[in-house]
Each structure stands twice: as C-alpha cells, then as structure tokens.
Amino acid sequence: MRAACWTNWRRNSESAVAEAFEAVVVGAGPAGSAAALVLARAGRRVALLERGPFPGSKNMYGGVVYGRILDTLVPRWWDEVPVQRWITRRATMVLTPTQSMTVDFRSETWGAEPYNGCTTLRPDFDAWLAGKAEEAGAELIVATTATGLLRDRGRIAGVRTDRPDGDVRAPVVIACDGVNSFLAKEAGLYHHTEAGHFTLGAKEVLALPRDEIDRRFGLQDDHGADFEILGGTGDVPGGAFLYTNADTISIGVVLRLPDLARSGRRPEDFIAALKAHPAIAPLVDGGQLKEYSAHLIPEGGYDEMPELSTDGMLVAGDAAGLCLAAGIWLEGVNFAIASGAAAGRTASEALSRGDTSVGGLAGYRRRLEDSFVLQDHRKLRRAPRLVLSDRLQHAYPRVVCDLVEELFTVRNPTAKTGGTRTAWRELRKSDLRLRDVARDAWTILRTFG
Amino acid sequence: MTDPWPVAFEDRMATVEFDVAPEPHITVDGDLCRGCTTRECVTACPANLFVPTSDGGILFNYEQCFECGTCYLVCNTAGAITWRYPTGGRGVVFRRS
Numbered sequence: 001m002r003a004a005c006w007t008n009w010r011r012n013s014e015s016a017v018a019e020a021f022e023a024v025v026v027g028a029g030p031a032g033s034a035a036a037l038v039l040a041r042a043g044r045r046v047a048l049l050e051r052g053p054f055p056g057s058k059n060m061y062g063g064v065v066y067g068r069i070l071d072t073l074v075p076r077w078w079d080e081v082p083v084q085r086w087i088t089r090r091a092t093m094v095l096t097p098t099q100s101m102t103v104d105f106r107s108e109t110w111g112a113e114p115y116n117g118c119t120t121l122r123p124d125f126d127a128w129l130a131g132k133a134e135e136a137g138a139e140l141i142v143a144t145t146a147t148g149l150l151r152d153r154g155r156i157a158g159v160r161t162d163r164p165d166g167d168v169r170a171p172v173v174i175a176c177d178g179v180n181s182f183l184a185k186e187a188g189l190y191h192h193t194e195a196g197h198f199t200l201g202a203k204e205v206l207a208l209p210r211d212e213i214d215r216r217f218g219l220q221d222d223h224g225a226d227f228e229i230l231g232g233t234g235d236v237p238g239g240a241f242l243y244t245n246a247d248t249i250s251i252g253v254v255l256r257l258p259d260l261a262r263s264g265r266r267p268e269d270f271i272a273a274l275k276a277h278p279a280i281a282p283l284v285d286g287g288q289l290k291e292y293s294a295h296l297i298p299e300g301g302y303d304e305m306p307e308l309s310t311d312g313m314l315v316a317g318d319a320a321g322l323c324l325a326a327g328i329w330l331e332g333v334n335f336a337i338a339s340g341a342a343a344g345r346t347a348s349e350a351l352s353r354g355d356t357s358v359g360g361l362a363g364y365r366r367r368l369e370d371s372f373v374l375q376d377h378r379k380l381r382r383a384p385r386l387v388l389s390d391r392l393q394h395a396y397p398r399v400v401c402d403l404v405e406e407l408f409t410v411r412n413p414t415a416k417t418g419g420t421r422t423a424w425r426e427l428r429k430s431d432l433r434l435r436d437v438a439r440d441a442w443t444i445l446r447t448f449g
Numbered sequence: 450m451t452d453p454w455p456v457a458f459e460d461r462m463a464t465v466e467f468d469v470a471p472e473p474h475i476t477v478d479g480d481l482c483r484g485c486t487t488r489e490c491v492t493a494c495p496a497n498l499f500v501p502t503s504d505g506g507i508l509f510n511y512e513q514c515f516e517c518g519t520c521y522l523v524c525n526t527a528g529a530i531t532w533r534y535p536t537g538g539r540g541v542v543f544r545r546s
Contacts, residue, residue, distance in 0.1 A: 051537050052542065057542045058541065059546075061546075123544055142537075180518040202495045203546060257519060265492070266493075266497065267495040268461065268495070289461065292465055293465065294517050
C-alpha cells in the first residue's frame with residue numbers, strides 16, 4: 001500500500017495553502033475509508049488519518065462482513081475483497097452448561113455471487129478499503145493520532161494531531177475514530193456514556209489445517225461457517241461466537257461491561273469455559289493460539305446514539321454507536337461503510353454549497369433515516385435491552401434446552417407427553433412468571449416480527 | 450470448567466504485537482485507587498494490566514494495552530484513570546483478527 005509517510009506530510013504542511021484539505025476524515029476503518037472514498041471520487045481534497053501503522057491494525061471484530069453495501073462503491077467487490085471464507089452455514093446456538101440446541105442453516109446461494117457474508121481479517125479488509133480511497137485520490141496519513149479538535153469562532157475547523165506542526169485544517173471533519181470517539185465526546189455530541197451500553201469482545205484466533213476445518217465444520221471450497229451463541233457466558237450477559245477463516249478459526253465472547261467487572265471472572269476465563277463446553281470442544285480441539293485480541297462494542301442501539309453532526313463535523317461508524325447487536329442479527333462493518341459513505345456524500349454536497357454548518361450538514365441524518373442504517377436501528381431499538389436481559393440470557397436457554405431434552409427423552413414404559421403439556425410443565429418448573437414471558441413474547445414479536 | 454488447552458497469560462499476550470511507545474498513554478492515580486474496594490479494572494481489563502499491590506494500591510503496566518477503553522468505562526472512581534490513545538504508529542498491532 002502507498003501510505004503517506006513523513007515526507008509527504010512535510011510537503012503538505014509546507015504548502016498548506018496550495019494543498020489545503022477540504023475534508024479530514026479521522027480513522028481509516030470501514031467508516032472512514034468509505035467516507036474518504038466518496039469524497040475523493042467527488043473530486044474533494046481529503047485527508048484520511050489513521051493512528052495505527054496501517055489501516056486495520058487497531059481493529060478486531062466478531063467476524064462477518066455483509067458486503068452488499070459495497071455494491072455501489074466497488075462494483076464486483078467480491079472479485080477483489082480479501083476474503084477468508086464465504087459464509088454458507090449460519091448456526092444459532094443456545095447453550096446451558098450441559099446442553100446445546102442449534103438452529104443450523106445452510107445455503108449454497110450464499111456461496112456464489114453476489115454472496116451474503118464473508119469472514120475476513122480486519123488488517124486485510126480495512127487496508128483494502130483504505131487502498132480504494134487512496135486510488136480515488138484520498139491522502140492516507142498513517143501513524144498519526146488526532147489529539148483534539150481545532151475551532152474557528154466556535155465551529156470545528158479541523159483536527160490537531162501528534163505530528164510536529166500537526167494541525168490539519170478543513171471545513172469539515174468526519175470523525176470515524178471508533179467506539180471511544182474522543183472527537184465526538186470533545187465536540188459534545190455524547191451527552192453521557194454509560195458502561196452498561198458497551199460490551200467487551202475478547203477473541204482467540206486458533207490455527208488448524210484447512211482441510212481439518214473443512215471436515216469439522218462440514219465445509220468445502222472457500223465456504224465458511226458462522227456460529228452465534230447465546231448462553232455461553234455464565235452469569236454475565238452477553239454472547240459468544242465461533243467462525244471459520246481460511247486456516248484459522250476465531251472463537252470469542254461478548255461481555256456486558258459492568259457485569260463483567262462485578263463478576264470476578266476475567267475475560268479469558270470466559271473463552272476458556274466456552275472452549276471446554278462439550279458442544280464446542282470438538283470443534284476447537286488442538287487449535288493453536290495465533291492471536292488474542294479485544295475491543296469494545298457499542299451496544300446501546302438507537303436510543304443511546306450520540307448526536308450525529310455539529311458545525312463542521314459528522315460522526316460515523318462505531319464512533320456514532322452504529323453497531324447492530326440485536327440477537328439474531330450482529331452487524332457493524334456494513335453500518336460503518338454505509339454511514340461513512342453517507343457522511344462523505346453529505347460533506348461533499350455541503351462543500352459545494354459552501355455551508356458546512358450544522359444546518360448545511362443536516363442532510364446526513366436524513367440520509368441515514370432513509371436508509372437501512374437508522375431504519376434497522378429504530379426498528380430494533382428494543383433489542384439491546386431484551387437481548388441482554390436476565391430472562392433471555394439465562395432462563396429461556398434453560399427452559400428451551402430442558403423442553404427439547406424432555407421431548408426427545410424416551411421414558412418407556414411411560415407414554416409420551418404432548419409438546420404443549422411438556423412446555424407448560426417446563427415453564428412451571430422454571431422461576432419464570434407467565435406475565436413476564438407474555439411481555440417478552442410481545443416485545444420479541446414487535447421487535448423482530 | 451477449565452481450558453483443556455491452557456495457555457499461560459504471558460504466552461497469550463506474546464501472540465500479540467506491540468510497538469511500545471516510550472510514554473504511557475494511560476495514567477493511574479495511585480492515591481485514588483487505594484480508596485477503591487471494587488477494583489473493576491483488575492477483573493475486566495482483557496490484557497490484565499492492572500495488578501493489586503499488597504499495600505492496597507494498583508500496579509499498572511501500559512505496554513501491552515489493547516487500547517479498548519474497558520478500564521476507564523468500568524472505573525467507578527472519577528479521575529483515577531486518565532486514558533488517551535498512544536502516539537501515532539505506536540501501541541497494539543493486530544495482524545490476524
């Protein structure tokens with residue numbers, strides 16, 4: 001990759017007027033690179049700042065990219081995206097300490113163009129997308145941390161960086177600086193940040209021979225499997241995942257922060273317990289640890305998002321809390337790309353009008369409201385609370401597994417009990433109140449129906 | 450349950466590449482930590498960077514930080530943890546995640 005180095009930076013800073021940027025994008029993750037790509041294609045002079053030594057070096061995820069959002073940005077993206085495997089098997093697993101129930105779906109359609117989802121390594125994927133922005137003319141400047149906002153008569157007018165003479169001025173800043181977004185916080189766009197709206201994702205990447213992965217997960221060619229797991233995190237609300245890369249598998253847990261902190265159990269212990277579960281152990285057996293990683297996930301959803309724009313600045317991706325953690329749907333990279341591209345388009349239009357005030361940038365929110373980005377989030381606004389609730393995390397997995405176990409346990413000479421009667425009996429055996437179950441059923445119907 | 454393939458924590462962290470900055474990007478106020486009984490950071494930090502000391506303080510090492518932000522979000526003692534990103538180009542470098 002042609003990353004701008006120190007010399008480029010000097011050249012730019014020495015001829016600041018001639019090469020002044022019209023936009024500065026902070027963070028070369030999927031949101032930032034999409035924003036820079038759109039701006040550069042519109043002929044804008046755009047700087048794309050990345051604090052890591054290369055794009056993706058600070059990023060990890062949990063692990064499927066749903067790529068169709070790239071259709072308009074990179075035609076036939078599937079021919080060139082650095083894919084590990086195309087997901088053709090999607091399993092949703094419910095665990096208790098001794099049981100598991102899996103809804104296991106496979107589709108050959110997902111293994112052919114235009115595909116549905118793929119696994120990829122973020123250093124590869126993020127660097128690829130940033131490369132697209134560079135090809136379009138964006139100036140990628142790596143190893144540069146944005147340390148604060150520059151203001152001009154109250155409005156945001158660029159960013160300060162940790163380079164000597166490191167001010168980058170531009171009429172519009174697009175903050176794609178991730179889940180901790182210090183820029184959005186400094187701009188006052190977050191009214192509060194509560195630990196309860198964040199989860200910690202901790203992951204192990206384990207090496208196994210490619211054909212062994214194919215055999216264990218029932219895969220062939222470049223097809224892959226993605227297991228999303230509920231109930232595998234003990235007393236801490238969260239979830240877990242297991243998915244296949246080309247010659248590694250990734251296994252991890254997602255843990256709600258305050259509960260993790262109170263639990264007295266460390267993150268890696270949760271991964272260890274998951275790997276030891278009888279339904280998981282045979283799949284990961286003998287996998288050699290290649291990399292351990294961790295990252296925060298903004299899980300607050302629609303109701304906890306920051307304001308998305310202010311005078312001279314837009315916020316996209318994780319920085320805007322645009323991560324969909326809604327139980328059966330777990331998506332982030334696609335929301336980052338879509339919001340970044342929308343921010344880039346809005347910024348470019350605002351620059352044409354010469355108005356990058358909060359009014360001039362108001363189209364960003366409308367654009368997101370008209371797209372899946374905020375439509376999905378609004379529709380699923382009740383999901384985060386529901387998914388992390390005690391009943392969904394603990395009581396329901398137990399009831400469901402006990403019910404299925406009861407249905408399939410043959411107790412001859414005793415005759416079979418009907419499904420409905422068994423269900424009632426299992427419900428009564430649990431501590432669940434019918435009123436709560438009915439309310440949750442209604443919420444589930446309203447949210448996912 | 451225990452990991453059937455246990456990895457010592459140092460070996461776990463040895464799988465991760467760090468380009469350590471000369472200056473710490475996180476500072477911990479030892480006086481404030483001495484009054485803390487809950488020690489959320491000690492449990493939750495995925496890199497296990499916060500170690501309680503016998504005198505009731507916290508020993509802190511910034512060098513193998515994932516830069517995730519867990520510590521300052523779970524901390525219940527205002528001002529105990531000051532957190533920013535490391536100098537550009539330094540810190541954690543994920544390669545296979």
